[in-house]
Amino acid sequence: MPTNTLKDPTNPELNELGNTKINRMILMRFTLFLLLLTALLVALSLPIYSEYETGLKEQLLAQEEVSVVSAKQMIQKEMYEQLHLLDMIVESNPLKNYLDETDSKQNKQLLEAMLKNISASFHRYDQIRVLDNSGQEKVRVNLIDGKAVTVAEEFLQDKSASYYFKAAKKIHIGQIYVSAMDLNVEQGKIVEPYQPTLRFTTPLEDSQGKPKGMLVINYSAKGMLEQFRDIMTQRVDQQGMLLDSQGYWLSNHERSNEWGFDLGKPEHKFASFYPNAWPKVKESKSGTFETDKGVFRYVSIEPLNFKDYQPAHFRIEHQPLIAESAFINTNWKMVIFIPKELINSYSFLYQPLGRALSLLLILLLPAIAFLSAYFSVQRKINKIKDQQLVALLTHRANFDALTGINNRRAFFELGEKELKQAHRQAIPLVALMADADHFKKVNDTYGHAVGDLVLKDLAKTLTNTLRDVDICGRIGGEEFAVLLPHTPEEEALEVAERLREALAARKVPLPDGNTLSFTVSVGLALLTTEDQHLDKLMQKADLALYQAKEQGRNRVVVYQETPAVEEST
Known part of the structure; x- marks a missing residue:
């Protein structure tokens, strides 16, 4: 540029400046501007990225929380079932009779038959044993290749040196000792393939209150x-x-x-x-x-x-x-x-585009304003993504992924509110438990993909048949639950029958052009003053469902309170 074009006749000070001074001033201002922009970039980018990284970690951890809750409840439920079984055996007549008359061959055979039936039915117990006070095995049932086998008397072992016998000797009648989980050992060697085992042990006494040894259950934790x-x-x-x-x-x-x-x-x-x-x-x-x-x-x-x-x-x-x-x-x-x-793999700055933009920010400082705007927009996009993820997680936490209706957690949450309102206002509330008949056979015959179609069709029919105020949800594999507010028992029975008939009439279209029909069994229970929590009401409906299955399926059974009948000896 010609030097005379820089002169301003109205600005004497500028005219006195030469080209060198002007260029130096431009350079100094550019340097200052560069420093200010750099400082501004650092001041803005560091907290933005820190917040972004924190949000990213929170997103990942929020996803993990579903696994945490599911795994914890699964393990607790599994342990609860074993305590339930142990309690059932201890209170059983075959065991009580055996403890009162240990020398009775008939009582021993009846006890062995019961333990074999339990072992073969549940497929979770590698060994069920009754020891005497000295630690000698008196009754033992092994599960071998899925078959329950009674161990002959000459092969029964002395377990007085075992850690679980010693530990159980220190506890009182009615208490339960549970061992640490370890790999099962036979004849001094770890069994292969590995058999993770928990031992549930409880002291026993006869009807006179005399110590009679202990019951030991080897629970296979593999499943x-x-x-x-x-x-x-x-x-x-x-x-x-x-x-x-x-x-x-x-x-x-x-x-x-x-x-x-x-x-x-x-x-x-x-x-x-x-x-x-x-x-x-x-x-x-x-x-x-x-x-x-x-x-x-x-x-x-x-x-x-x-x-x-x-x-x-x-x-x-x-x-x-x-x-x-x-x-x-x-x-x-x-x-x-x-x-x-x-x-880092989820982080923007560790991805190729993020690395390129970071390098661009360093090399192209004159464009820093534009790049700052870009990061502002990027931050907004990330915020929208965060909100969408939260909404998605909320949906996944409340709705069943396959059928789209309430999942177990959401059903019980909504149901507890409805139950409390029914008690406060003294209005009727009915619970239904519906289960697809022979569903395992559908999966085995047609495959799980067809099984999923049946479950989807079942859920769709539920929502189309029920009222808007009714609450339904999938609470198990093929098990669905329904709450009917403001519904007397007689009207609820009509609803249940109408639902059963609607499902029986359904023809589920299959991928090959054919159709598949199925039926459901339904258990019905009416809310009473004793049912202070939903799980108690649903348990009644579940018992009625079980009766419907026992009576031939494809039917509705109403729960009836019946007095307990003492088991015959």
């Missing part, structure tokens, strides 16, 4: 651990762990790390892999924290603590008296780990 792993596979990275009180893995996404204590591999424990995390996990019941390796979410399982949770379909008439040592043995921790690499 429970498989369910735990299946829940963990639904997570974003599938790294879910179950630890014992010493930090050894009962379940790990890397199966080779499991059972370090039993297999003589002390280095295969949580503390060896995450030394900074173990003290925090060990010391408190629940929490979330971050290390240089990633984010940890942990919670104590407490499978024998039923103060806050009891499965709806299982009830022991009295709260079981768990031995203190049993709580120590089952002091398990569930740990969910989100690696740093996974968090």
Whole structure:
């Protein structure tokens, strides 16, 4: 540019400046502007990215919470069922008669027959034993290849040296000892394939109150651990762990790390892999924290603590008296780990576009204003995404993914409110439990995809048949629940019959062009003043459903209160 074009005749000061001074001023202002923009960029970008990263972690942890709740309730329900079974055996007439007349061959045979039936029916108990006061096995039933077998008297063993016998000798009648989970050992060797086992033991006495040994149940935890792993596979990275009180893995996404204590591999424990995390996990019941390796979410399982949770379909008439040592043995921790690499993979700045834009910000400072605007828009987009994710999580938390109706949690939440209102206003409320008949046969014959079509059609028919004020939900595999507010029993029975007939008339279209018909059994229960909680009412409806199944299916059965009948000896 010619120098004379820079001169301003009205500005003497500017005219006195030469080209060198003007260029220096431009450079100084540019430098100052660059510094200000750089400082502004740093001041804005650091808190923005910190907030973004925090939100990202919160999003990932929110997704994990579904797995945490599902796994914890599954394990507690499984333990509750075993205590229920133990209580049932202890209170059974065959066992009581055997304890009163130990030398009776007939009583022993009846007891063995009952234990074989239990073992063969549930497929969860590798061994069920009755020991005498000295620890000698008197009755033993083994589950071998799915078949319950009575062990001959000459093969019964002395278990007086076993840790569970010694531990159970220290507890009182009515108390229950639960061992730590370990791998089953026979003849001094770990059984292969591995058999994770919990031993439930309780002292026994005869009708005169004399000690008569103890009942020992070897519960196979393999199925429970498989369910735990299946829940963990639904997570974003599938790294879910179950630890014992010493930090050894009962379940790990890397199966080779499991059972370090039993297999003589002390280095295969949580503390060896995450030394900074173990003290925090060990010391408190629940929490979330971050290390240089990633984010940890942990919670104590407490499978024998039923103060806050009891499965709806299982009830022991009295709260079981768990031995203190049993709580120590089952002091398990569930740990969910989100690696740093996974968090970074979700982070914008670690993706190719984010890296390119960061480099562009450094190299093209004159365009910093534009790039700042871009990040502002990007932040807004991220906020919208956060809101959408929260809405999606809320939907997933309340609605069944397959059928689109209320899931179990949402149904019980809505139902409890309806039940309380019914009690306050003294209005009738009826519960229905509906279950697809022979659903397993549908899955086995046509496949799970067709089974899903049946469940979807069932749910659609429910919503189309019921009123807007009625509440329905899927609370199990093929099990659906309905609440009918302001509905007398006679009218509710008509609704149930109309629903059953509508479903029986349905023809579900199949992918191959054919159709499939199915029926349902329905149990009906009317709310009474005794039903202060929904699970009690639903239990009655479930019992009626069971009767409908027993009476031939494809029918509606109304729950009737019947007096208890003492079991015949």
